[in-house]
Amino acid sequence: MKEFMTGNHAIAHAVKLCRTPLIAAYPITPQTPIYEKLSEWEASGQLKGIMMRTESEHSAMASCIAASLTGVRTFTASSSQGIALMHEMLHFASGCRVPVVMANVNRLLAAPWGFWADQLDSLSQRDTGWIQFYCENGQEALDSVIQAYRIAEQVYLPAMVSIEAFFVSHFMEVVDLPEQEQVDRFLPPMDLPHKFDMDKPGFLVPVVPSELYRKYKHMAQVSMDSVKGLALQVDQEFRNEFGRGYGIVEPLMVEDAEVVVVTAGSITGTARVAIKELRERGYRIGLLKVRLFRPFPGEAIREALRGRKRIAVIDRNFSLGGGGIFCQELRAALVHSPDRPLVFSYIAGIGGTDVRPEMIERVCLDVMERTEPMDTPIWIMEEGS
Amino acid sequence: MVLTEERPNLLRPGHAACAGCGLATGMKLVLQAMGPRTIAVIVPSCEGAIGGVYPYTAYGVPTIHSAFEIAAPTAAGIANGLKVQGITDIQVLAFAGDGGTFDIGLQALSGVAKNNDDIIYVCLDNEGYMNTGIQVSSSTPSFAWTGTTPKGNPRRKKNIMEIMAAHYNPYSATATIGFPRDLQQKITKAKGIRGTKFIHMLVPCPTGWRTPSDISPELSVLAVETNIFPLYEVEDGKRYTINHQPRRLPVREYLSRQGRFRHLKEEEIEQIQRDADEEWKKLRYRAGLSG
Structure with a gap:
């Protein structure tokens, strides 16, 4: 059934469809509509x-x-x-090996204050032992929450599904709501082996x-590493049941690309448009979307970028003293690549600033000119700023 | 009603408490009154040290060692997890120290009391951060020596019972190990009430209070009889009942037995006496008694 809804409400629908019986939450803009929608359904008995x-x-x-x-x-x-x-408890959750699922609406961190899209909040939690997905739109967020439960409850690790503030959390799009019976078939009841036992x-x-x-940390790593394969398998099963899937990374027109743009989250949607246009003008540009961030799908990325010479990673996040975080991780994953590609870090969309197709075009044209490696990130801002 | 002989001991022998620890005695009495259909929450504190190091544990009921400030929401999460599965014959018990209750866990406890989640919360109050080696907390009494108040604590002990009463939770009570019957009656009563129950238990600490290891129960009795720590209950934040009529011994008799008060000047002892008298008057007024 197709309905017009925000990304936040798509996530709330996913939680209801997963028959999650216990929700604990606290309001914060721009996440609050998830909390309110679920409260509304709790009050009406629908949840x-x-x-x-x-x-x-x-x-x-x-x-939780x-x-x-x-x-x-x-x-x-x-x-x-x-x-x-929550940071302290995020470590505690993975250490307890509990399959808690959390939706995070990516919003910048103070100071100064703001409510706008920026992925630094969840990326700052990359070492807490949570599985992390970054979603392009409400449909993917809904589907990813359902998949996240399947994966988390198999490996006993918590999972986080992130969407960006307003661009996804509040924008309304058509979302295909799965049938309850389909979700019930796909997601069996949770069975945790290490729960409280009175006997x-x-x-x-x-x-x-x-x-x-x-020993426990090593065991957790083995479980976390297995998520790369498991997430792919779960996504394939999801595709079989629901007719759509995403992979853990999504390569688009990379086979012959002179430049591959790498994105995560909502900038991917804009990049699809920009790249299509550049292709029509004769530029050989490809796109790689990274959906799974923890565990980092290094092998899948190496495979997708095989033979490519120039890569531009666009990050809507920034680690002060480091750079774009997806870029850091991707460079580390490519360090043994025989192709020795040039990987450039572009910072765009920080603080919720708009990333328009022409900015992605500028990134692509900029990369084409570059022949020397560059450590420092390149900030993309509007003309004149 | 003393259950000690009738019920299994759920704080097993071999635990790692210091000699004469009032907290271990308190936990044992509470767990006996709770019985085996209990899930317990402890937090980093002496309770964690007492429990022992893996693979050994002194706890005879399913127990989780949660994080410092979250005894209450951990217990509430368990209680609601059981409730949503229709399990009604298991009670959830949270143990936290005075640091975990008066200081770092106060916000989380307030949140749970506001929601009136169905738990029994026992604050094991030894009046300082004893597990980390005797530092001041907001439960440390006036003028007491601690490692971080070498000249004596300049502030009064926080009134946690009044803070809890302000939440209108169904049941709060003070208790101490020198009155085991009263203590276990209160736990038994709390088990029969739905909602957030709070027990403020004074537990003498020989290590931190600088006392011999054989006088903890006696000190606990003196705390009550001098009105330093009256025994009372508060129901729904408004009905106050005094459970024991104290002999109103001078506070000096309680203070003089403890090394942490050894340096007190005469006027400081008098100040503590005035504070105790004033609090007692206030409590009697709240309980509907005059004078």
């Missing part, structure tokens, strides 16, 4: 479960972790300062010696 209206995002995550350990599916949504406040009263999260700590 069978409990909405915990906690006093902070930190407590929301604490409650704890409830998950009783064996129920859980959800929270957050953004920006909220996810930063075997264990002690969860004990103090452990150094060697055991190392």
Whole structure:
């Protein structure tokens, strides 16, 4: 069934379709419509479960972790300062091996204040042990939440699905809502092996010696690494059931490309338009969308970029003293590539500034001129600014 | 009603508490009154150290060692997780120290009390950060020595019971190990009430209070009898009941037994006495008693 809705409401629909019985949340712009929509359905009885209206995002995550350990599916949504406040509990969630799913609406971090799209909030959480997806639009966000539960509940690691503030969270688009029976077929009930057991009263999260700590972290890494293959397999099964899929990366017209533009999130949609136009004008430009960020799909990226010589990574995020974060990760993944491509870092759309097709065109034309490697990122701003 | 002999001991022997630890005694009494159909939450504190290092644990009920400031929302998450599955015969118990309750966990506890989530929250109050080696908390009494107040604590102890009462939660009570019957009755009563129940338990700490290891129960009795720590209950934030009529011994008898008060000047002791008298008057007024 097709409906016209915002990205936020698409995510709320996904949570309802997944029959998530326990939600804990705290309001923050621009995530709040997810929290409100789910509250509305809880009140009307359409959502069978409990909405915990906690006093902070930190407590929301604490409650999700704890409830998950009783064996129920859980959800929270957050953004920006909220996810930063949660930071301690994000590490705790992955350490507890709980399949909590969270939607994050990418919003810039203060100071100064603003509400606009910027991926630094969730990318700052890259080392917390969460699976991370970056989505281009509301449809993909809905589908990714459903896939995230499937994956998280198989590897016992939490998963985060991110969309950008306003560009996706508040823009209305047509979304194809899956049927409940289809989602039920695709997503079996959660079965957590390490939940509270009254017959075997264990002690969860004990103090452990150094060697055991190392062992658990290594076990988590093995599980996290398996997500690259599992996410592809789950996406394929999703395609079989629902007729659409995304892969973990999506290459577009890269086979003969002189320049490949790499994007994540909503800038991808703009890049599709820009690249099509450049192709019509005779430029051999390709596009690679990165959807899965944790675990970072290094092999899939190397495969997609095989033989390419010039790559331009566009980041709507910036690590001060480092650079664009997707670019950093991609460079690291390509370090052993025999093609030794030139990888340039472009910073665009910071603080929710608009990234128009002509800016992507400028990036492509700029890369074509470059023959020398360059460490420092190149900021793309409007003419005259 | 003392359950000690009748019920299984759910804080097993071999735990790692210091000799004479009032907190371990308190946990044992609480767990006995709770019984085996309990899921417990502990947080980084002496409770974590007492529990032991993997693969050993002293806890006889399913327990989670959560993060410092989230005893309450962890317990609430478990309670709601059970509720949504229709499980009604398991109670969720949160243990946190005074640091985890009065200071870093106060916001999270307030959030849970506001929602009236169905948990029993026990604050094991040893009046300082004892697990990290005796630092001041907002529960440390006036003038007491700690590692971070070497000249004595310049501020009064925070009134956590009044803060809880301001949430209109169904049940809050003070308790201490020197009155085990009263303590276990309160836990039993809390088990029969739905919503957020709060027990403020004074637990003497020989290490931090600079006392011999064999006087913790006695000190706890003195705290009550001097009105330093009256035993009372608050229901729905408004009905106050005083559970024990104290002998109103001079506070000096309580203070003089503890090394942490050894440096007190005469006027400081008098100040503590005035504060205790004033608080007692206030409490009697709230309980509908005059004078």
